[in-house]
Amino acid sequence: MNITFEQPKIKESPNYLNIQYGWQSWLFTTDHKRIALLYLFSITAFFMIGGAFAVGMRLNLTSPHGLLFSPETYNKLFTMHGIIMIFFFLIPSIPAVLGNFLIPLMIGARDLAFPRINLLAGICIIGGVVAVAAVASGGVDTGWTFYAPFSTTYSNTHVIMTAVAVFVAGFSSILTGLNFIVTIHKMRAPGMTWFRLPLFVWSHYATSIIQVLGTPVVAITIVLLGLERLFHAGIFDPKLGGDPILFQHLFWFYSHPAVYIMILPGMGVISELITCFSHKAVFGYGFVAFSSVAIAILSFLVWGHHLFVSGQSMYAGMLFSLLSFMVAVPSAIKVFNWTATMYRGSISYDTPMLYAFGFIGLFTIGGLTGLFLATVAIDVLVTDTYFVLAHFHYTMVGGMVMAYLGGIHFWFPKITGRMYPEGWARFAALVVFVGFNLTFFPQFILGYLGMPRRYATYAPEFQSLNVLSSAGASILGVGYLIPMIYLAWAWNRGPRAPQNPWNAKGLEWEKSPSPPPTFNFDEMPVVTENAYNYGDESVHAAEARG
Amino acid sequence: MTHSIVPAKVYAGVWAVLIALTFTTVAVSKLELGEYNFIAAMTIAVIKGTLVVTFFMNLKQSSSMIRLFVAAGLFWLAIMFVFVLSDYFSRGWQPLGQWW
Structure with missing residues (x-):
């Protein structure tokens, strides 16, 4: 007689990942967490495509004469890199992935206010597919800024198709912002007052304001661009009676605030990371919260600093210069307050905290060089040089992408219910930091020496710094690939994560299992304390250190 | 939040005004008013926008x-x-x- 033993099966409790199977349960879901994951996979694909264009550019720039590509192809490479990275990665990254996943969990809601609008927003990211189709059918060469009249009259590439892609993706942004605003106003759990909200939520509220108020302007600008290109309406082209500077005004009215759409959610992530891994409440909660709102408002008053040499009036330039300096104040408040939060905290050096350290240092360099560019006299010299490029990448890649990676690692246990390999993760964070600085710091020097951006060739004396930058880019590329590999592995094979592996404060950690159930909480949470109430723990830790 | 019910004839009236203003826009564009053509068109557009927001988008009851x-x-x-x-x-x- 054979006796068979059956291995006891450990059943996972029902959660948003295992509650339903099949592609329809994902593509037509209205669960904010599943939609967040759809965004995660989409924007990761776009990040890799945009990254591939960057690889092409950096390879080409290892030789002063251009190693691989013709100038026409190079124009398309930097254009598609910019368009895909900005409109289809940076803008949706933290809000659409982490914001979507976490805001209802953080405020104690079962979902966003408009789940079906959230799905519609998710579908709008399909604009990215249109952009990729534009690439496949020949690309576009206007630069991500679409400056007229080149884009409206002279470019013979796929401007309209790309513009449609950006237009459609814009709706994703508007709808997401709208959903967040209503959710934060209307769906907070009992006791979750405005000043108990996590700072992540405050920063997303500020971001949403920009998304809702700014994005329609770029949508209209794109429509005007299309009208001029297709029907020769005289709006931007001087030959048709238009004004090209008007295009720049309208474009930057959105696109400067858009850089705050990109960085503000990152700042929200960093606030969460710093407080958790310092085991200490955020220093000056109110200042950090209101500095997000101040950045959102001031961000709409500074766009003219992109037009200092475009023919904008000198007096408007002076006004915009002054206002641009002002936006540094709330940004600095955040950096000082994060630093003060760490002071006498019980700091642990887990991977998310390493990314937070990277963010603070790199964003500070990016922010301070922004003050150089806000100064008219300096900007006249370095406009359209690699200095601008380095500044932008220090804030967006050094700042925003660091925050995104830090956030993904921090909430990975919550999203997947698994832990990632800490050793590999710390190693990757270090590789990213080294690779990033090696890539972009030489570009500050190149720009200062006068190397213009957007050229396929350059003077031979710039070669060594360009080779250094390309070498750094290859290290940075490896630094991004390593997390993709181990996170994909950990999702399936990583050890099970407890509900709150970091001993963090917040409803998503304290009241919801990992991964959360479909409706987030088994029972309605009631909030009775302020955010980041680490209580005596931080005091004891500080005392123990003396 | 309470919603007051707007009579259908209010919507119909606003719609009629919007249609009338559209015809007015076309008519004004045929006149030679110089730069006032633009001002007139924009004024009518603002009035139409205000009507849409106030009545069709229910700002009045919001x-x-x-x-x-x-x-x-x-x-x-x-x-x-x-x-x-x-x-x-x-x-x-x-x-x-x-x-x-």
């Missing part, structure tokens, strides 16, 4: 929070116009001398 958001949108639009026009109007100004 809470003060909704009204605040609409006001914020208009304020942001004003920022755009004021700053862009500040450039256009000051482009011809001569540089200041050594005024300090």
Whole structure:
């Protein structure tokens, strides 16, 4: 007689990942967490495509004469890199992935206010597919800024198709912002007052304001661009009676605030990371919260600093210069307050905290060089040089992408219910930091020496710094690939994560299992304390250190 | 929040006014008014927009929070116009001398 033993099966409790199977349960879901994951996979694909264009550019720039590509192809490479990275990665990254996943969990809601609008927003990211189709059918060469009249009259590439892609993706942004605003106003759990909200939520509220108020302007600008290109309406082209500077005004009215759409959610992530891994409440909660709102408002008053040499009036330039300096104040408040939060905290050096350290240092360099560019006299010299490029990448890649990676690692246990390999993760964070600085710091020097951006060739004396930058880019590329590999592995094979592996404060950690159930909480949470109430723990830790 | 029911004839009336204003826009564009053509077209557009927001989008019955958001949108639009026009109007100004 054979006796068979059956291995006891450990059943996972029902959660948003295992509650339903099949592609329809994902593509037509209205669960904010599943939609967040759809965004995660989409924007990761776009990040890799945009990254591939960057690889092409950096390879080409290892030789002063251009190693691989013709100038026409190079124009398309930097254009598609910019368009895909900005409109289809940076803008949706933290809000659409982490914001979507976490805001209802953080405020104690079962979902966003408009789940079906959230799905519609998710579908709008399909604009990215249109952009990729534009690439496949020949690309576009206007630069991500679409400056007229080149884009409206002279470019013979796929401007309209790309513009449609950006237009459609814009709706994703508007709808997401709208959903967040209503959710934060209307769906907070009992006791979750405005000043108990996590700072992540405050920063997303500020971001949403920009998304809702700014994005329609770029949508209209794109429509005007299309009208001029297709029907020769005289709006931007001087030959048709238009004004090209008007295009720049309208474009930057959105696109400067858009850089705050990109960085503000990152700042929200960093606030969460710093407080958790310092085991200490955020220093000056109110200042950090209101500095997000101040950045959102001031961000709409500074766009003219992109037009200092475009023919904008000198007096408007002076006004915009002054206002641009002002936006540094709330940004600095955040950096000082994060630093003060760490002071006498019980700091642990887990991977998310390493990314937070990277963010603070790199964003500070990016922010301070922004003050150089806000100064008219300096900007006249370095406009359209690699200095601008380095500044932008220090804030967006050094700042925003660091925050995104830090956030993904921090909430990975919550999203997947698994832990990632800490050793590999710390190693990757270090590789990213080294690779990033090696890539972009030489570009500050190149720009200062006068190397213009957007050229396929350059003077031979710039070669060594360009080779250094390309070498750094290859290290940075490896630094991004390593997390993709181990996170994909950990999702399936990583050890099970407890509900709150970091001993963090917040409803998503304290009241919801990992991964959360479909409706987030088994029972309605009631909030009775302020955010980041680490209580005596931080005091004891500080005392123990003396 | 309570919703007051708007009679259908109010909607019909507003719709009729919107159609009439559309015809007015076309009619005014046929007249030779110089730069006033533009001003007239924009004025009619603003009136139509106001009617749509007030009645069809129910701003009239909305809470003060909704009204605040609409006001914020208009304020942001004003920022755009004021700053862009500040450039256009000051482009011809001569540089200041050594005024300090």
